[in-house]
Amino acid sequence: SLELRALAGELIGDQPDAWDRAGAIPEDLVRKLAEAGALCAEVPARYGGLGLSSAESGEFTAYVGSRCSSLRSVMTSQGMAAWTIQRLGDRGQRTEFLPRLTSGAVAAVGFSETGAGSDLSTMDTEIRSDGDSVVVDGHKVWVTAADYADLLVVFGRYEGGAAAAVVPATTPGVHVERVPEPMGCRAAGHANIRLDGVRLPAANLLGGAGQSTAMLVTTALAYGRISVAWGCVGILRACLAEVRGHAVSREQFGKPLGEHQLVARHVAELLVAEQSATRACEHASRRWDERSPEMVLATVLAKYVSSRQAADGAASAVQVLASAGARDSHPVARAYRDAKLMEIIEGSNEICQLILSEHVLAGAK
Ligand code: FAD
Structure with a gap:
């Protein structure tokens, strides 16, 4: 983790104030850290990750947080996406998605909606199976890192329970729009996401679908x-x-x-x-x-x-x-x-x- 800290320290330099003013971190820098597996450092080595313990990853997170909370927020989102896939995904999904998150892809996680903040049981986003596809319709708000993300882990209602789907940000029907003027973590790429009839392969529906x-x-x-x-x-x-x-x-x-x-x-x-x-x-x-x-x-x-x-x-x-x-x-x-x-x-x-x-x-x- 000392090497990781040196890499992050060198890339961050004295730029956080400028990123905060500009409201963005240069994409190539986010990409470099993603390629090094540094944005989700706890992913096990068998999925191409660095396999850090929570304690080691925590100290690294604190280091990045001491320099730039926007970049740390991007790490939090990536780590949360990876953890969700690791915990809810089946073996095939872990093998498919986790190596992408440790080799350059950036991910964000969407729960919140206009009407569902603290009370996520009122989520309106609907995920439904349709033959060998999954279709997602809904609207997510304030999704950290969504503006940088290649993959969006989206939660919604599913068959009387809930589910999470992995949505490539370039899928037709996905519209990402920056949250204007956030009070803080201004370069964290917060965005609102609209999903209009987004059709995905059934394999993008994470296991555990239908649970509470x-x-x-x-x-x-x-x-x-x-x-x-x-x-x-x-x-x-x-x-x-x-x-x-x-x-x-x-x-x-x-x-x-x-x-x-x-x-x-x-x-x-x-x-x-x-x-x-x-x-x-x-x-x-x-x-x-x-x-x-x-x-x-x-x-x-x-x-x-x-x-x-x-x-x-x-x-x-x-x-x-x-x-x-x-x-x-x-x-x-x-x-x-x-x-x-x-x-x-x-x-x-x-x-x-x-x-x-x-x-x-x-x-x-
Ligand atoms: P509300 O739920 O409307 O709550 C308003 C106030 O009422 C709060 O103080 C709350 O604590 C209080 N309150 C609500 N219910 C109760 C209760 N039962 N008892 C006592 N007090 C209560 N969402 C995502 O899905 N993905 C993200 O990556 C993400 N990133 C975010 C980043 C930032 C910087 C911010 C500001 C938000 C982000 N969010 C994200 C949304 C965030 O999860 C919600 O803002 C949060 O869950 C609170 O919901 P709300 O803002 O609708 O507030």
Whole structure:
């Protein structure tokens, strides 16, 4: 994973601010990382992947997240697509699609719709079998990385339950339209997708079709959650580095900012935020690597802790940098905008709290 970090570091360079302003990451760069298997580094070697453990992949995700949350978001989508295919696909589908995701193809995952946000049981998108084809009709919103994607993993209603289909973005009837002016992760290629009578080979319908929506989306979201959680650790590390540099170099009232106790408290709280988010993620990754039944809960906990800490921590970082950080593309300002969105996606904070409280209350029955 050190080699991966060096590759990503070299490709990213000092460009994240410019990507944020432009609202796009150069496609050839996304492609290079995809070709190296770096966007979904946990795919096993037998499918052409790097086969990193969750803990190793998490540290890599945090590194990319510390540099650029947009690129990290693209990684989260690719990893979630790969995980969904690995878990729901049959052997043929794994052999067909996973090597593509580790050799250059980019993928995105669509659950959300205009009327189905937190409550995905109200999805309107319809997936139906028609002879040896599958037909998809619907509309997805806010799909991260869709603007870069070659493959779209689309969830919808199917025969009384739900299903996911792998939709090549060039299939007739697929229309991808960028979400205008996202508040953060501005270069992550968020797009709305319309699917009008999209006809695919039956082999593109992932196994597990017809199971409950909750079962299917929980599988996909688990990967998204742990990836976002590690990405938030990266946001906190970037904020800590900016605050450290500023608090020792900027003087007011005759001494460095960091020697004023109210500023020192911000510094201490940022360290606590970074450390507690890291520990929650490490714990979840260990459960993940053991394939422990506790992994789902540990992942929700990590996502909740990390995204809250990142949103609060980034706000403190802007406070300490003050006017020095109060430009849209300054790393702390970017962190502030990006981190806030992490409290919304892959199960908002409120939805995570409901899952955590359900766990506690179920134990009392
Ligand atoms: P709503 O569901 O309308 O919720 C509004 C508010 O009400 C929230 O605060 C929510 O927590 C709260 N709320 C809702 N229900 C309850 C409840 N039962 N109890 C308490 N509070 C509740 N979607 C995809 O499919 N793929 C993607 O790749 C993707 N990427 C995204 C990237 C970004 C940057 C953003 C902002 C969104 C993305 N989304 C994506 C959509 C995202 O999953 C949804 O925004 C999210 O699920 C919340 O849905 P909503 O925005 O419709 O809010």
